[in-house]
Amino acid sequence: MSLTATxxxxxxxxxxxxxxxxxxxxxxxxxxxxxxxxxxxxxxxRITFLxxxxxxxxxxxxxxxxYFKMLDDAAFYAAxxxxxxxxxxxxxxxxxxxxxxxxxxxxxxxRWISGRRRVLVxxxxxxxxxxxxxxxxxxxxMRSRIALSGLPGYSDALADGA
Numbered sequence: 664m665s666l667t668a669t670x671x672x673x674x675x676x677x678x679x680x681x682x683x684x685x686x687x688x689x690x691x692x693x694x695x696x697x698x699x700x701x702x703x704x705x706x707x708x709r710i711t712f713l714x715x716x717x718x719x720x721x722x723x724x725x726x727x728x729x730y731f732k733m734l735d736d737a738a739f740y741a742a743x744x745x746x747x748x749x750x751x752x753x754x755x756x757x758x759x760x761x762x763x764x765x766x767x768x769x770x771x772x773x774r775w776i777s778g779r780r781r782v783l784v785x786x787x788x789x790x791x792x793x794x795x796x797x798x799x800x801x802x803x804x805m806r807s808r809i810a811l812s813g814l815p816g817y818s819d820a821l822a823d824g825a
Contacts, residue, residue: 682820689816705745710771714767733769733787736771736773738774738787739751739802742778742784742785743804749808762795783803785801786802
């Protein structure tokens with residue numbers, strides 16, 4: 664008798680979510696930013712980022728591009744949990760900075776708000792290592808003509824059974 668547990672088979676929405684995680688991990692831009700995506704459920708995504716001095720502006724805090732990257736990614740992936748066939752595109756994104764980000768781990772939490780057909784709206788927030796909110800954003804995302812199944816990180820995860 665084996666004492667090793669066999670993980671449950673991933674199918675349906677869970678398979679799509681694991682494939683989205685594979686898509687995120689495969690994006691070349693993410694080689695520049697130590698981070699990890701976890702889809703928590705329909706309409707919910709969490710990304711942890713490690714902020715290092717290489718991301719700082721001249722005054723010693725994270726540059727605004729880092730805020731955008733983290734907030735956009737979390738909202739995007741929260742929205743894309745509801746779309747299983749197409750890659751979404753960001754059509755607009757509003758940012759609100761509330762505190763400088765210093766070195767350490769930051770978590771971006773994304774949540775789908777509305778829309779399911781052509782346009783989806785999602786919001787996200789950034790929380791620093793001390794648990795304080797340091798930024799917030801809201802984005803609008805539109806279905807593209809790009810099939811998710813044709814994208815390497817997504818299709819690789821599907822082929823592996825996530």
